[in-house]
Amino acid sequence: MTFRRFLAKRTLIAVVLTLISVSVIFATLRLLPAGPFSGLVASGSLTPEQVEQVRAMYGLDEPMYVQYIKYIQNLFTLQFGISITQQRPVGEIIIPALVNTLVLLLPALVATAIVSSLAGMYAGWNRGSWFEQSSIVVTTVFRATPIFVTGILLLIVFSYGLDWLPAFGMRSPLANPQGYAETYLSVDFLKHYLLPFTATVLFYSGDFLMLARNSVVERKGSEFLMLHRAKGLSEMEQLGRAGRNSLLPLVTYFALRTGMLFQGVITLEVVFAWPGIGRALVQAILQQDYPTVQAAVFIMALAVIVMNLTADVAYAKLDPTVGAGDV
Template identity: 35%
Template sequence: MPTSLRYVFRRLVQALPMAFAIVLLNFLLLKLTPGDLADVIAGESGSATPEFMENLRRLYGLDIPVHLQFVNYIQGILHFDLGYSFRQGMPVGELILERLPATILLSLTAILVALVIGVLLGVVAARSRGSLLDEAISVVSTMGFATPLFWVGLMLIVLFSIELRWLPSAGMVTVGADYRGLWDEWLDIGRHLVLPAVTLSLFFLSIYVRITRSAMLEVYGLDFVRTARAKGLTEARVVIRHVLRNALLPIVTVTGLQLGAIFGGTVVVETVFGWPGLGRLAQEAVFSRDVNLLLGIFLCSSFIVIVVNLAVDLLYAALDPRVEVRQ
């Protein structure tokens, strides 16, 4: 077996105890919070007798000890069963698979926009260090980092949806639209994607600008850059082949961390724009005390973080020959 495959297998095996700890921690935290699904249903009904509450807890399996509930949940996971969402009336696995593509589309689009524009602005700021352009880029990036996502989203809705009427304000597709082909459907999804993707990307874009600028300035002072210039290479070749490539390593690290942490941002953005993804589904599960659904979403998010971190380690070795993947 090749070294890279052995490394991937070893990392996946090491991730099993981590995944178990994450499931246990999430389960305990949700159980420690006051109230449960029966309390929510009783509150919605306006009144409930002790017998009614007891029947509800028996129906939803809340009357057995917590440790037995956890054992049952782990057994379900081992059989690829994440439980049943009584509020949504569907298996949790089907709900997650139904909403996951929308969240992946939003997250990857936002990260791609932030990465491309952030790196370009960071390179421009580093090349024009100390100039008015450098100061302007720094000010704009600081504003993007400090501005709350929900406020940015609301302002974009006011400007582009209400005032200019250029883009839709909510949803993923136009309700009742009669598409003539696949291209029309993709175009409609793209129009709905613009505002939430731009909103979500602003925060990460600001981080990429600052990291790229700092990494570029650090690499500029190294000996191999002066050697490349002494060989007569053009400045563009020096920047792209030597400076930027070495400056990408911290950017790759931050990208891996952001892909793992972007779920927190999607909760806010999906709620503001009515985007039908996992973030909005998690918010609905919190308010309805749908523990099975929340645990399934947390487990899915944790798995994505583990896979992304593994991919980042492999990408490190591809970008920098000094980094080796060992068994």
């Protein structure tokens, strides 16, 4: 199979998975026993007649298949509609929240990948050393601990116990930053950023460390390293050669993990009250805000599917036998 056919096949699969994901959330929301306006009727804020008018305004009185077609058209043209609870465009809610999530996750993932991969290579090269044993134990403990538990422990120690760092939010209540530089580079932001950043790094460090360690262990006794050793290369130079040959699984895993991070971000953002897309999704679900829930789930599902596609393409590019052998 040529690379073009491989790419076309994987892209088609990604499109089908996206359609399945958005269809599931469409059906799930509309099968809920209580609609988005039931609370307003119960509280007396709206009469049943007014609710019907609002339902018509949002197109919820139309046949289900008509709602579905419009829903698909709007999602794939990034027309997310108007929030039912906040009465403003969903894009104004979701896009800033997505930026906040990416600001939290991407630097944490890059730092984790670099530091943990280097540590894993060193541990694999020095198999049986105290460094390998202690690094495996520490990272395994944090990987086995749910990320929200790690976050809560960090809050207990550094926010409530030592009172070194703020507990919640992305900035102080009275802060009024102007522009991205003041928003994301200020000292106040960095203080709020440190704990969720640390929780993310601790949780995912074990994956990269073990992957890099295992790759180096597999290559340590290979013929090409024996040749380099015969040429008189130093230990660090041999480790560098082994590390470069271990990049294939690390690169593809990085792409996969970038998409899967959105699964863990929901609980992390709730714990730290971080105004990201995960927290926006939880609030929208509690309020049964259909347009916001649909947009948030669409973006998160799309991120996972696109990064899986990226991992497949990266693997096929780095290892041509993958694309050639995929029938």
